[in-house]
Amino acid sequence: VPVVPVGQLAPVLLRPGFGDRIVVEVRAQDGAAPRAATLEHLRQVLRDASGKEIVLDGVRRLGGEGRAWTSATIVEAAAAASAAPTSQVTLRLLFLRGSFEDDTGVLGVAVRGDVAAVFSDQVTAAAGLLVAPAVIEDAVTIHELGHLLGLVDLVLRAGRADPAHPGHSPNRRSVMYWQVESGAITQLLGGGIPTELDAADRAELTAIRAG
């Protein structure tokens, strides 16, 4: 599989002519499995964006302990747990124990065009008393999916992204706002944690899909 930078698989995912379905391999370590509602939301967002059939493969179990993950070890884990033939349009979403590079402020990360991870321990820790972990898990999962779909401005380069936080929406009501994947997510509590793409995000996906 060629190494595709984050967001650069979006045209293949979204445009017709690259198959009529997308497989999402969902893998989770013990104690890190995502909620069913999170996966249903993921399926819905991906289906709305692509118009394609979405096939969720998993949740299947991923072995090993929580650790300080890196982009390289996440990609290795995704490959080792993959069931897909390389010809298939496949996304790989891992729910992991531990942290990213020992940074407990990272809730999720997209590391390659087809690979993203959510750090379930950090999601739980960020939730605290004020917000349900289910809401944060949902928000972070959709945020990372958004990056794999080319948001924000990873493909079109139209100058729409937050200049201080490339790849992110300037709108704090968008799930693509930068703080959504950080431990500072609860600073967004006033007005609610965003879990949905905003109109500008959806328009960007439509533009990518149109080619």
Ligand SMILES: [Zn+2]
């Ligand atoms: Zn992000």
